[in-house]
């Protein structure tokens with residue numbers, strides 16, 4: 426029997442108004458098996474972030490439905506929050522905690538064993554070693570982005586939802602992120618990401634192509650060709 430998809434949407438309409446007529450793109454039908462990687466690709470303003478907001482429950486669907494591991498999205502459910510790790514297009518960090526304290530708080534809050542060792546590993550992987558005692562306001566924008574990415578990996582996760590994770594990262598860090606996402610998938614974690622980055626698309630197994638007039642499930646190779654033609 427086929428396993429329950431990690432993410433499935435049917436006739437999903439997303440947008441910021443009240444009615445289906447205000448949807449920012451055509452209905453989205455997609456099914457992502459556990460351990461797969463979905464690259465969501467499209468021009469600026471095509472609806473990638475809006476789709477991801479609906480996937481993580483920040484935006485209610487205007488029509489259709491979206492399910493994560495077979496259940497309608499409800500970010501208030503503890504089970505949903507412990508399964509879904511997100512890095513969205515926002516700068517959310519505790520202003521009065523250092524980088525290390527922020528990561529430790531998240532790990533311990535999620536009941537991670539050996540939280541301190543894990544945080545040390547991630548601080549190293551994300552190149553934050555020398556800044557781990559800095560407050561978020563004292564970080565560069567790229568360092569803040571690294572901290573937010575590291576935060577997604579200090580906690581339990583079955584589905585990672587990333588909105589343009591390549592933003593503000595230098596080339597070396599992008600490479601490390603690609604390696605990390607491949608390892609996540611190999612460990613059974615599902616990755617759903619909006620991206621304009623060919624290397625990240627290369628780490629995906631599935632692609633969703635958004636345009637004003639169409640939404641198409643396709644292969645990463647087609648998504649790459651689309652990005653290159655933009």
Ligand SMILES: Nc1ncnc2c1ncn2[C@@H]1O[C@H](COP(=O)(O)OP(=O)(O)OP(=O)(O)O)[C@@H](O)[C@H]1O
Nearest residue numbers: 441449467468469470471472473474475476589619
């Ligand atoms: N908070 C909001 N309220 C109203 N409209 C919004 C809001 N956020 C985005 N939009 C509009 O919704 C449409 C889709 O935006 P979205 O951010 O999903 O695009 P995107 O594909 O992620 O673009 P980009 O590649 O630039 O990040 C755009 O027309 C945008 O102007």
